[in-house]
Amino acid sequence: MCHDKCMVFKRHKKAAKSVPGTYEGSVKVDSRTKNLTKRLATGDIAVIDHEDLDRVSAEALVECKPSAVLNAAKSTSGRYPNLGPIILNEAGIPLIDDLGSAIMDVREGETVSVDENGVVTHRDDVIAEGVVQTAQTIQEARDAARAGMPTQLKAFATNTMEYVEREQDLILDGIGMPDVRTVFTSRHALIVVRGYRYKEDLQALRTYIREYRPVLIGVDGGADALIEAGYKPDMIVGDMDSVSDEALKSGAEVVVHAYRDGRAPGRKRVEDLGIEHVVFPATGTSEDIAMLLADAKGADLIVALGTHSTLIEYLDKGRRGMASTFLTRLQVGSKLIDAKGVSQLYRSRISNWQVAFLLIAGLLVISASLAVTDAGQILFGLVKVWFSDTIFWLKNLF
Template sequence: MAPMSLFSRNTELPGLHGVLRDCTPAGKSSKRLREGDIAVVDAPDITRQLAQRLIEAKPVAVINLARFTTGSVPNFGPLLLLDSDILLVEGVGEDLKAGMRDGKKARVMEDGTIFHAERAIGAGTVLDRAAAEHRFTEAQQGLVDHMEAYFGNTIQFIHSEAPLLIDGVGVPDTGAEITGRKVLVASPGTGLRNQVTLLRNFIREYEPVIIGVDGAADTLVELGHAPDLIVGNPAHIGADTLRSGARVVLPAEPDGHAAGLERIQDLGIGAMTFPAATDSATDLALLLAEYHGAEMIINAGPVLDLEAMFADAPQATPAALLTRAKVGGKLVDADLIANLYTVRSGGGLAWLWAVLGILVALAAIVLIVGTGGDGSFTDNLIDTWNNIALKFQSWFN
């Protein structure tokens, strides 16, 4: 469920009254949403799953810091909430959170204004049934139009790039040893630094071929990982990274023109071009790794999924869809690999500590026994072992 705060209802005062309960991850309140509460969520395009969970708790109103429907997808969440006779107030914004105090009484009015005592701490727009249905219809038609255009461009890309997708025509021979190895393709994104940090044990164990895409190559170098290949426009990459010894591949237009070639020449660095109709360096890096026989390709950076396609995200191009279809089962999201190398705290570590404790105790005993007699360290150990064995024999004789 999205971060949530609560108002408990109090029917003695006008409007919807209650005690403010901060149930966000950083909040101190331990109380959950109860029947008659007013839920405050931050959920743009609120999903059906979240709406159903709210309905099960039977709140009298739901206040959304964002909009219940932004128009990018036809989501059923608002309609489900309205079917349950729940008041919906949207677009309140972050100002409400600044005025919220855990454990304090507050009320929400039918015009969408939220009060703490006599002071207004936020205001939004009440979403009624007609507006919700209109937005749903518009979003549905907009999504259909968007997907028709998307797949139309996909077909066009197939016509122009079939030789590349099928036979790898145009893929450069980088000279890097990729066949049969794991390849890490790092693309620019907000969570890239954390992803690469969590992959450090994987990188240490398997020593994958590392491909830095555009500015992600700088991030790799900053984290202590030297990329084997750099794919992207050199104008977006630091000079020290370009001089790090990695082979540089420049995305080029079908006619061979490559942006950033002048920078490469100024730095005195060798480079090769990769002509294609797509301008996505990430797509080219994935195709390069697949063509040269990578065993597994781990993609760190923004992922391509249905939500990204619906929202027309920058990485959700027709070329990206076809590239991932070409790579197929070799492609793995970096978060999944990182999860395998994440040791959970708590009971999962108890047995490790127990084994460590036993080993330390044994080492201490050996040290004490070996140095506790008049003979050498080895003689003391042998004498002690013989005494223990004779003692056990006497018990059974």
């Protein structure tokens, strides 16, 4: 199937090359980028409505290898210097910005063309016109956005105080913490979020997981990340919008993240699947309540993988999610180890051919040592006889 899609794409590319700078392909449309990437294939044109395109979404798009990305919104609004547009540009994927809501009305599967001026057409009819993003325009937008960072810092401080007033009982005293069957006492807890470099970092922690056998907690799609890596999650925490049915049916304990007033959009989905679950009403993000839950239930150590920890990452999550993550990390800080980037901490500088050379050299040294001993000479004689018998047997066989 992939081969067929790739062949279609090649034909599109060949036709498009008749007009330099034109891209043509079948569109996939979704206002939620993380949902779009689940069905986006190589050579498709991605149509999104994503203001301030964040790093995680951009990396997911790059992994899908679309021929172009059409954004109904501004990929950098000027609120903060987000990294998404740079990532697409460095991957060589054209980004056309600010196309307006009309682009979202394109039917999925239709073939559209995008010219070098950012004009999108379908059957020679102009659908929308946007701004083609280049390395220069992206950098200019980021420079302008940096000037607005003081405003974001003030908003962060205000949001922090509001969150403290609402959730101080939960954060400080654990009031409202649900009962769960998963045992955390005297164990490590590994919380997996599909964030930056989560695949590489999860791979780097294989030895740790094998030796310590921590409680494996997948935050929404983080449960699928664990399953893809060959593990079975012990618990799934989230609003259930980006986790697969397969993960939910894996036998893991399910904790549905609800709003403070008790509304839980993800509850219906798990109920429809017939899965037992616990509801956890809290204002923060799902990764926050996973940390608070592990801390309150007695985990000795909390290892966070793929979670958000820097200012840009907080802003990527949106202002509403910033303060809760910041305060949660302060609360569980004595137990928390951030595993983000652990795969970058150390990379072996010994190549495979060097290892092979060392093995061969070692065998030669051992062989030379044995050759000067009586036992070694007897051993070599036996090997020689076995080798001669094997050759003789093969000759008679053929």
